[in-house]
Amino acid sequence: xxxxxxxxxxxxxxxxxxxxxxxxxxxxxxxxxxxxxxxxxxxxxxxxxxxxxxxxxxxxxxxxxxxxxxxxxxxxxxxxxxxxxxxxxxxxxxxxxxxxxxxxxxxxxxxxxxxxxxxxxxxxxxxxxxxxxxxxxxxxxxxxxxxxxxxxxxxxxxxxxxxxxxxxxxxxxxxxxxxxxxxxxxxxxxxxxxxxxxxxxxxxxxxxxxxxxxxxxxxxxxxxxxxxxxxxxxxxxxxxxxxxxxxxxxxxxxxxxxxxxxxxxxxxxxxxxxxxxxxxxxxxxxxxxxxxxxxxxxxxxxxxxxxxxxxxxxxxxxxxxxxxxxxxxxxxxxxxxxxxxxxxxxxxxxxxxxxxxxxxxxxxxxxxxxxxxxxxxxxxxxxxxxxxxxxxxxxxxxxxxxxxxxxxxxxxxxxxxxxxxxxxxxxxxxxxxxxxxxxxxxxxxxxxxxxxxxxxxxxxxxxxxxxxxxxxxxxxxxxxxxxxxxxxxxxxxxxxxxxxxxxxxxxxxxxxxxxxxxxxxxxxxxxxxxxxxxxxxxxxx
Ligand code: ADP
Ligand code: ADP
Numbered sequence: 001x002x003x004x005x006x007x008x009x010x011x012x013x014x015x016x017x018x019x020x021x022x023x024x025x026x027x028x029x030x031x032x033x034x035x036x037x038x039x040x041x042x043x044x045x046x047x048x049x050x051x052x053x054x055x056x057x058x059x060x061x062x063x064x065x066x067x068x069x070x071x072x073x074x075x076x077x078x079x080x081x082x083x084x085x086x087x088x089x090x091x092x093x094x095x096x097x098x099x100x101x102x103x104x105x106x107x108x109x110x111x112x113x114x115x116x117x118x119x120x121x122x123x124x125x126x127x128x129x130x131x132x133x134x135x136x137x138x139x140x141x142x143x144x145x146x147x148x149x150x151x152x153x154x155x156x157x158x159x160x161x162x163x164x165x166x167x168x169x170x171x172x173x174x175x176x177x178x179x180x181x182x183x184x185x186x187x188x189x190x191x192x193x194x195x196x197x198x199x200x201x202x203x204x205x206x207x208x209x210x211x212x213x214x215x216x217x218x219x220x221x222x223x224x225x226x227x228x229x230x231x232x233x234x235x236x237x238x239x240x241x242x243x244x245x246x247x248x249x250x251x252x253x254x255x256x257x258x259x260x261x262x263x264x265x266x267x268x269x270x271x272x273x274x275x276x277x278x279x280x281x282x283x284x285x286x287x288x289x290x291x292x293x294x295x296x297x298x299x300x301x302x303x304x305x306x307x308x309x310x311x312x313x314x315x316x317x318x319x320x321x322x323x324x325x326x327x328x329x330x331x332x333x334x335x336x337x338x339x340x341x342x343x344x345x346x347x348x349x350x351x352x353x354x355x356x357x358x359x360x361x362x363x364x365x366x367x368x369x370x371x372x373x374x375x376x377x378x379x380x381x382x383x384x385x386x387x388x389x390x391x392x393x394x395x396x397x398x399x400x401x402x403x404x405x406x407x408x409x410x411x412x413x414x415x416x417x418x419x420x421x422x423x424x425x426x427x428x429x430x431x432x433x434x435x436x437x438x439x440x441x442x443x444x445x446x447x448x449x450x451x452x453x454x455x456x457x458x459x460x461x462x463x464x465x466x467x468x469x470x471x472x473x474x475x476x477x478x479x480x481x482x483x484x485x486x487x488x489x490x491x492x493x494x495x496x497x498x499x500x501x502x503x504x505x506x507x508x509x510x511x512x513x514x515x516x517x518x519x520x521x522x523x524x525x526x527x528x529x530x531x532x533x534x535x536x537x538x539x540x541x
Contacts, residue, residue, distance in 0.1 A: 023240065026076040028087075029062060037076065038062050040243035042231040043095035044181055044212040049203060051223050051249060052216045053256055054233025055436040056408050059241030060216050061115075063233075064183045067214070068110040069103050095246070102180075111177035115185035115216075115434075116407055117166040118359070121159035128161065128169055129154045137178035144172040147198055163359050164190035164325050171199055181212050188219040189407075189433040190358065192324045192463050193505060200226040218436050220253055221465045221509075225520050232256055234268045254515050256437070273441055275469055277516045279495030279539045289315045289424060289457045290336065295345035297331055304483060306331050308345075311476075311490035313425070313459070318451055319491055320468045321461040322501045323478025328486030329461050330358075332478075333427045354423035358430045358461075360414045362402050368413055369398040376420035384420070387453065391446035392416050393439070407434030415443055419450050425457050426450075432464040444470045465509075465518065477501045495539050502537035509538050 027037035038059040044050055044067065052060050065071045074082040075090065084104055091097050102108050114120075124131055128150065132141055145151055148168040153161045161169070167190050174182060187199045200222055203213055207228075217223040223230075230252030235241040244264055247255070255261050259269030291312045298305035306328035313319055321329055334340040338350025362371065372394075373379035389395060392412045397405065405413065411434050418426055428447065432440050444467060451458050459476070462468050468475075475497025480486040489500065502508065508531040509518040518538065521528040531537060 023242075027240070028075065029066060029071065029073040030076045030078045032078050035078070036062070036238060037240045038066075038243070039235075039240065040231075040245075041066060041096060042214060042243055043246060044099055044214050045095075045229065045246075046210045046212050047207045048228040049207055049213045049215060049226055050246070051227030051230040051252070052214065052233055052243070053218075053220075053223060053230055053252060053437070054241070054243075055237050055438050056406060057237030057241075058233045058235055059243070060233055061185065062241075063243060064112070064185075064214065067099070067103070067181065068112065068183065069108070108181055109179045110181045110183065111174050111179035112183045113170050113174040113185060113187070117170045117189070118163055118407075120166055120170060124158050127155055127157050128165075131158055131169065132173055132176065135173040136176045138176055141172070141176050144176060144202065147202065148172055148195070162190070164192075164195070167191055168195065168199075171202070175202060175206055179211065181214070182206065184213065184215045184217075186216055186218065186434070188217065188222055188463070190325075190430065193322075193465070193507075194324055196222050196463065197225075197505075197507070218440065219432070219464045219466070220257075220437065221518065221520055224249055224253055232261060234261070234266065250512070250519075254512060254517070257515055257517060269438070272515070273437075273470075274515075275466070275517050277511050277540050279493065279498075280473075286314045286316045288312045290347070290349075290351060292336075292347050293345045295335060295342040295347070297328075297335060297340060297342050304328070304485065306486040306488070308332060308335070308342075308488040309490045310345075313457060313491060315455055315457055316451060317473045318448060318458045318460060318471055319474055319476055320472025320497070321459055321476045321478070322463075322468060322497070323486075323488075324480075324482050326482035327478045327480050328488065329478055330429065331486075332488055333429075333459065336425065337427075351424040352422070353425045353427055354418045354421035356414050356418035356426075356428045356431065358433070360410050362410060362414060362417070364402055366402055367398070368394065368400055368402060368405070371402055371413070372416060372420065375417050376422075378420065387450055388416050388419055388446065391442055391449065393442060408436060408439055411435050412439065412443065415446070419447070423456070425459060427459045427461075429461045430463065431460065432462050432467045440464065440467050441470065447471060469518065475501065477504075479504045498538035499535060503532075503535075507537070508532060511540050 027039050028041055030037040041063050042050055042052055066073050072082040072084060073087050075086060088100060091100055150168055150172060153165050171187060188196050203226060207213055227249045229246045230249045231246055232244045232252050233241050257273045259272050260267050293310040295308040335342055335347060336351050337353035378384040394416060397409050415431055431443055447458055460471055474491050474493055476491045477489045477497050477500050478486055508521045508528050510521050510527050512519055
């Protein structure tokens, strides 16, 4: 190792990782001897949304707990009683001075949305209305409930609503509070794109007064739209984290994707993450895995009905699946697996389907290695290590209990469990949830490599446009009226698929002139109107 990493270098490229200069100074906070140290703090700005972009375990929550006065930073002197006076001296003349002074006077109030909304039912007993009414300090609840479509679950017990509903309830509960400083730890998990856009808009509206918002987000298209300025956090997860000074959102994300932070002269990744600006040429179709005719399926007395246009799914391809929540995507996967019978049409031979659900339930008191070896005999073979364990970075969590894993770790174990099964078709529902950007990119290449090397086919449902862009060969687009009627188109090429998906959402993307990454156009802007006229919603015309 290069001397700072607790374990193996995550980039397998230690020679090009330079040590940050900050490490020669005292940290803002150190948890103990040889324990995690944080260098630098983000500076919340009045009336603005400040983003933090960085991996999990890098100290983002620690920074927020300091800004919320829950931790008095010890400037690295972990065995002394920490004093705010010393901290104030340290930050005099910086962007943070004002904020810290107000914090000292006890005049800063904080509202916080936790990262793992799935845990809310463990702490709250009651229904949605009871939870929300307690938080409505600003008298804005009705509007939030309406715009986040929470109405249908208002009288349901909190422990019975889905993760996507919990996410929206948690957001409403936080935004309804009267605070100077709002901290939102990931807003997008389990939300579809339309809901993500709504959340971004609501957060934007909250500022404009003297309120400030700090948001951690790994969906880069949404972060780009949402934040006014950005701090990048980098380092060695679990060992140390450095928070950079503020950057423009555009430069911050570009530098992060390029793997090189300019002001800091710091390489954080050996390779750039790159997107295709022009629609990929449709690959020569391999042999079909399944050809299915038009299908229909409805539940109950037609409360929900799905119509599927017939199509072909090819061997060896990753088919991206996009569309709102509650539109019939899982129902379609169950039809392919033969777990559900269509009302009309027939899939023919049922496929052997390995399924990773959106909401992962692997909370058994069992170690990761025991769990995975119960799924596949290949566990521990060099082939399994290279194809699955390494790309999903499982080595360092093998000995942990499933119940102790963080959200991103659970996600990687669940993806590994799915890919380890012997199947014709691998269906992964929202693999991006709770993973940071590095983990999303690693998981993307793990899924792609696996399908290429194993004549396997994957159907990946995700709402992170960047992940779908990096992952999919073709697209299957769902539209309709959530919870009422859904329609699945036939699988099509990326350009056609993105156009029909984004036209339905009324969103266009332009390309960043420097790195070619997709950026959401401002609705009604000249580019937005031009692209809509040309029918080019995603790829450069
Ligand atoms: P992030 O929010 O970026 O995921 P955190 O701030 O939660 O990161 O944690 C950063 C590191 O600090 C982690 O390795 C975590 O285990 C460690 N850590 C957090 N709280 C404590 C604590 N009270 N004592 C010791 N270590 C801690
Ligand atoms: P998606 O995967 O796109 O979120 P689903 O296929 O899970 O959508 O569900 C589509 C709709 O069908 C939702 O309104 C859901 O509540 C309903 N639904 C799903 N399964 C059943 C079932 N077994 N019985 C009745 N309704 C169901």
